[in-house]
Amino acid sequence: MRRILALLLLAALGALAVWLYPLARPLARYGALPKGLDRPLNLLVLGVSPEYSGYHKRAPERFRGLTDTLLLVRLDPGANRVVVVSIPRDVWVNLPGHGWHKINAANPLGGPELSVRAVEALTGVRVDGYVMVSLEALRRAVDALGGVRLCVERPMHYTDRAAGLRIDLEPGCQRLDGAQAEAYLRFRKDALGDIGRIQRQQAFFQALKEQILSPWGLLRLPQAVAQAEPYVRTDLDRETIGRVLGFALKRPALVSLLLPGRFGNGWAVDQALWEEARRVYFEGQEVAPASSLGRVVAVVYGPGEEERAQEAARRLRAMGFRVLFRPVDQTPGRTEVLENGPGLLARDLAEALGVPYRVSGEAVLGADLTLRLGGDGRGL
Numbered sequence: 001m002r003r004i005l006a007l008l009l010l011a012a013l014g015a016l017a018v019w020l021y022p023l024a025r026p027l028a029r030y031g032a033l034p035k036g037l038d039r040p041l042n043l044l045v046l047g048v049s050p051e052y053s054g055y056h057k058r059a060p061e062r063f064r065g066l067t068d069t070l071l072l073v074r075l076d077p078g079a080n081r082v083v084v085v086s087i088p089r090d091v092w093v094n095l096p097g098h099g100w101h102k103i104n105a106a107n108p109l110g111g112p113e114l115s116v117r118a119v120e121a122l123t124g125v126r127v128d129g130y131v132m133v134s135l136e137a138l139r140r141a142v143d144a145l146g147g148v149r150l151c152v153e154r155p156m157h158y159t160d161r162a163a164g165l166r167i168d169l170e171p172g173c174q175r176l177d178g179a180q181a182e183a184y185l186r187f188r189k190d191a192l193g194d195i196g197r198i199q200r201q202q203a204f205f206q207a208l209k210e211q212i213l214s215p216w217g218l219l220r221l222p223q224a225v226a227q228a229e230p231y232v233r234t235d236l237d238r239e240t241i242g243r244v245l246g247f248a249l250k251r252p253a254l255v256s257l258l259l260p261g262r263f264g265n266g267w268a269v270d271q272a273l274w275e276e277a278r279r280v281y282f283e284g285q286e287v288a289p290a291s292s293l294g295r296v297v298a299v300v301y302g303p304g305e306e307e308r309a310q311e312a313a314r315r316l317r318a319m320g321f322r323v324l325f326r327p328v329d330q331t332p333g334r335t336e337v338l339e340n341g342p343g344l345l346a347r348d349l350a351e352a353l354g355v356p357y358r359v360s361g362e363a364v365l366g367a368d369l370t371l372r373l374g375g376d377g378r379g380l
Helices: 002-030 103-123 135-144 178-186 194-213 215-231 238-248 271-281 306-318 344-353
Strands: 041-048 052-054 067-076 081-087 092-095 099-102 129-134 148-152 156-160 165-169 172-176 232-234 253-258 261-264 266-269 296-301 322-327 336-339 357-359 369-372
Touching: 041 103, 041 135, 041 238, 067 103, 081 103, 081 194, 081 271, 092 103, 099 103, 103 129, 129 135, 129 215, 135 178, 135 215, 148 178, 148 194, 165 178, 172 178, 178 194, 194 215, 194 253, 215 232, 253 271, 253 357, 296 306, 306 322, 336 344, 344 357, 344 369
Parallel strands: 041 129, 081 253, 296 322, 296 369, 336 357
Antiparallel strands: 041 067, 067 081, 092 099, 129 232, 148 172, 156 165, 261 266, 336 369
């Protein structure tokens, strides 16, 4: 019996070693034992666009391209929560020594340090460190995870011959490989432009989280980390990385926001709405519950769901809401309430309707709340 137990233990250790082996290089470079995160940590994540050395030929990665993805991320151990604020690339900022530019130009002009200064001045939030990620990291990590399942809401077709980029996605819930995920995240040839792209990024974050936390995703996670690591740069030290890893093991909740604003000369930030969100998510303050009277709810529904949308609208109007209808080509994957803000209104409406809610920048622009009528069997 002891011999059998010893063999089983050796087999388990061998399996663990095989599972962890892909992490050898990342651990050698950044390795630190997971520790507890003892205070909130604010990070700036920069998605660096590729540079080209010729006709649709990507140059070697220098991490000096435009940062068309800018994410202000707060790791909050007290709330066991990750807050991700997407900053549109078309926000105009005054870059010290360079004058007025769109914020995505800060990296080519002054590296990640200038990007950090620009984001701090824009948001009023101190940044503790940065992480730079190239598109190649995305491709390789998604492929290593076995793809990511997403519901593509509309046809996405676009070809950039100079960059060698071809986007060809049809509506429907499907599993995207690395190249398709890159296409989904880069597409912005629709009415919302870069804002629509940001909303798709936030949908991708949610899907990626679910994929990673699935049994299959956890099994493949070391390989995904190993594949992405050569295409990541950061100024975090080993101890801080260890604390980030320890925090991640607690499976924190995810809140994703779009920096509130409106279309104008680029993206004009709504400072009042941002200050409210900053107080809640970055300063730990509470805000007073808001009345639903006169608030606008956008009802998102797919083909053949018109009657269901009308019934939802009837219930919403009875609660004092105004209603906008937003038909889409693909029925959403789940029924849920979305809010790009403190989340109190979304929570109250979700409880009244008996559906889940999320704080997310995927919410429809111009509405206070978004009600998605999904194909998950939840009735309204």
